[in-house]
Amino acid sequence: MESKLQELTSKIYNEGIEKANKEAAAIVENARKEAEAILENAKKEALELKEQSKKESDELYNNVANEVTMSARQSILALKQQITNLVVSRLVHEPVKSxxxxxxxxxxxxxxxxKNWDPGSNAGINLALTLPKEDEKTLGNYFDRKTNELLKGGLDIQFDNKLSSGFRIGPGDKSFLLSFTDEDFENFFKYYLRPRTTKLLYGDE
Known part of the structure; x- marks a missing residue:
């Protein structure tokens, strides 16, 4: 009787140990799997983060590079324009002023x-001529004397303190005026010289 009790006790004990070992092994295995899953997810997230960071870094680099390139081009163009303007001004200013x-x-x-205002017309025309005030005695007197020779009509000569050089001319009714000041001449020549000067300086860029 005692032997059977001992045998039963040992059996229960061994079964308990075996069950505990199995449960412990299952817990360890589950823990291992969870740890592996966590590690795998962590690696995946780290890789995604790395790729995202690289993508953002590349985009930032490209944007900065494009901005730098654009700024450099704009600076070069502005510099070329300034040089062209200086050259054209040097070519035009003094000769025009003179x-x-x-x-x-x-x-x-x-x-x-x-003489060429309206060469096809036999009718007399009246013109208005505006000169600088300082030219009243020279050019003013000269054209007073020349009016009959140059025009069938009349020439109204006026003088303007605000006009420093050149002249303005138009119909007697002053419906419009053609301006021929030093600034007008400069702008006219600069307009035609600037493209040619740019080509001479920088070629066909």
Whole structure:
């Protein structure tokens, strides 16, 4: 009887130990699997984060590079434009200034304009000529004397303190005026010289 009790006790004990070992092994296995899953997820998230960071870094680099390139191009273009303007101004300013201060040159231009204002018309025309106030005694007196020779109509000569050089001319009714100041001449020549100067300086870029 005692032997059977001992045998039963041992059996229960062994079964308990075996069950506990199995449960412990299952717990360890589950823990291992969970740890592996956590580690795998962590690796995956780290890789995704790394790829995202690289993508953002590449985008930032490209944006900065594009901005730098664009800024550099704009700076170069601005510099080229400044150099071109300086060259054109140097080419135009002094010759134009000298020309508009040459009274004989101005006389010839005004005479040419008056003679060709309306060469096909036999009717007399009236023109209005505005000169700088400082030219009243020179150009003013000259064209007073030349009016009958140049025009079938009349020439109304006025003087303007605000006009420093050149002249303005138009119909007697002043419906419009053609301006030929030093600034007008400069702008005219600069307009045509600037593209040619740019090409000479920088080629066909």
């Amino acid at each position: 020309a508009v201060n040459d009274k004989d040159f101005i006389k010839k231009i005004i005479e040419t304009i008056i």
